[in-house]
Amino acid sequence: MAFELKQNLKLSQQLIMTPQLQQAIKLLILSRQELVETINQEMEENPLLEEVTPDETSAEEVCADVEDDVQSIEKEDNKAVERTTELTGEGDGREEFDWNNYLEDYGPVGVSYDRADGDAPTLDNVLTESPSLVEHLMWQMKLSPFTEEEVRVGSQIVGNLDPNGYLCATITEIAQLEHVSEDMVENVLKKVQEFDPPGVAARNLQECLLIQSRMLSKENRLLGTIIRDHLKDLELKNYVHIARKLKVPLREVEIAVLLISKMDPRPGAMYAEEKVQSIIPDVYVVKSGDDYKIILNDDGLPRLRISNFYREIMAGVGGRDHVEEENGKKYIRDKVQSATWLIKSIQQRQKTIYKVAESIVKHQRDFFDYGIDHLKPLVLRNISEDVEMHESTISRVVTNKYMHSHRGIFEMKYFFGSSIQRTSGENIASKSVKEEIKHLVGKEDPKKPYSDCEIVDLLKAKGIDIARRTVAKYRDMMGILPSSKRKKYF
Numbered sequence: 001m002a003f004e005l006k007q008n009l010k011l012s013q014q015l016i017m018t019p020q021l022q023q024a025i026k027l028l029i030l031s032r033q034e035l036v037e038t039i040n041q042e043m044e045e046n047p048l049l050e051e052v053t054p055d056e057t058s059a060e061e062v063c064a065d066v067e068d069d070v071q072s073i074e075k076e077d078n079k080a081v082e083r084t085t086e087l088t089g090e091g092d093g094r095e096e097f098d099w100n101n102y103l104e105d106y107g108p109v110g111v112s113y114d115r116a117d118g119d120a121p122t123l124d125n126v127l128t129e130s131p132s133l134v135e136h137l138m139w140q141m142k143l144s145p146f147t148e149e150e151v152r153v154g155s156q157i158v159g160n161l162d163p164n165g166y167l168c169a170t171i172t173e174i175a176q177l178e179h180v181s182e183d184m185v186e187n188v189l190k191k192v193q194e195f196d197p198p199g200v201a202a203r204n205l206q207e208c209l210l211i212q213s214r215m216l217s218k219e220n221r222l223l224g225t226i227i228r229d230h231l232k233d234l235e236l237k238n239y240v241h242i243a244r245k246l247k248v249p250l251r252e253v254e255i256a257v258l259l260i261s262k263m264d265p266r267p268g269a270m271y272a273e274e275k276v277q278s279i280i281p282d283v284y285v286v287k288s289g290d291d292y293k294i295i296l297n298d299d300g301l302p303r304l305r306i307s308n309f310y311r312e313i314m315a316g317v318g319g320r321d322h323v324e325e326e327n328g329k330k331y332i333r334d335k336v337q338s339a340t341w342l343i344k345s346i347q348q349r350q351k352t353i354y355k356v357a358e359s360i361v362k363h364q365r366d367f368f369d370y371g372i373d374h375l376k377p378l379v380l381r382n383i384s385e386d387v388e389m390h391e392s393t394i395s396r397v398v399t400n401k402y403m404h405s406h407r408g409i410f411e412m413k414y415f416f417g418s419s420i421q422r423t424s425g426e427n428i429a430s431k432s433v434k435e436e437i438k439h440l441v442g443k444e445d446p447k448k449p450y451s452d453c454e455i456v457d458l459l460k461a462k463g464i465d466i467a468r469r470t471v472a473k474y475r476d477m478m479g480i481l482p483s484s485k486r487k488k489y490f
Helices: 019-029 032-045 059-079 081-088 099-105 133-142 148-159 171-178 182-192 205-216 221-229 231-235 239-246 250-261 310-315 322-363 365-370 380-387 391-398 430-443 452-461 468-477
Strands: 049-051 283-288 291-296 304-306 402-405 408-411
Touching (some): 148 182, 205 231, 221 239, 221 250, 239 250, 380 391, 430 468, 452 468
16 A cells, blocks of 8 residues: 655645734724723733823823833943843844834824813712612611510511512421411511602512502502502503493592502612613714814823833843843843733724714714714724725724713714615705604503504604504514504593
8 A cells, every 4th residue: 555645835824813913803892981990900910011190191101201211221232232132132232122112102182171271071979878778677677576486587587689679489488497487477478568769578569569559558448459450451551341240430440540550569779779881982972163173081091111121130130140030030021011012902992982983973973963863874984995904893993982072971872873775865864853752642542642654654744654564673672652652531
């Protein structure tokens, strides 16, 4: 058996993700808060990174500091050339890292606020700590004549409430956990159900409404009967059927329904511990005369530079043995490279956000001038062609980024959307159509709400031709109920 060896020459292209490119992409998709956390983490891990102090915020001051640093390094190079060569790779290192270009590029992008002329747009975010549902109920339990055993059972009941205030565990489960009878658990549960907020510790919606009805009016039996036996008809607003079944006047049913509508189906929601996340805009859009200025928000974003402290470290390397000296040089070289990549990536991120924001404002100028009714259809390709970047880059830029304007705060994704064909004139953005539907519903007669077909006809009169199912889809997306459930009888 003979073996034959062959060699084939094949030419192909491959996209190689360098570490620097990977870092730039990672930083680009981060939100502002995530970026700050990433920078702080890098500053903790990299001793060569340091934050520019408030009295050194100008680019000129940073430039002067770094020029002094470079001159000092050049003096050290004359004393120990081999050290510099080992530290930076080849040459004096400025081929790898151009300090002058770094200083020019690292300054603020676009327009900056002059604090002497006034403060930048501010966002009020006043947070107060309120007691949780568990704390509120346990406080009431301490003020009630409970025995020690009842407190134990009551604590189990309170501990098994969901954020809406409903009991998640069964009577049997609680009885087994505390080694007591089910009757005792039932009695303690009834006492807890008398606590504030009304309806707490109920096992279902029906029980929750019944508890509130007893607290509201013990003499109104019709109220409890409707909740207990006609909850489904109540949901469908079939009041005539309820009146016929109970053989009572329709007016009495309407009064009872009015009382039920004022009850809270989620009594514990007001005490729910929700994580509040403040929105910090990445970009400000400020009108200046007849034009709009794009201002990057640099408040709270650390400005970085390369620390000169490593010079002292390098000065002391010579006193060690050869292995320790080489390890020290390699460590500092790696940290210099890492710090350089981070600074350049942050600056590139800011420039990219500025370009994309500027292009969005240019395409959506009518929106900023006249409002949401003039929002134009916009896709990623439009911005991509304008700023000469790939669509995937534009997608990363507008993700988790926010824009502040006199129209409000919007996620940058908000300005992108599909188009709806008008019967005459330019196409209209789908968000504008949704806003028009919302406007029509807001002006309708509550006793005679518009059906989806009627909304279609009203939109057609405004030059917007869409199908009934599209109206229904947009209505559901905005959380607007069908006409049968929007109708008010009183």
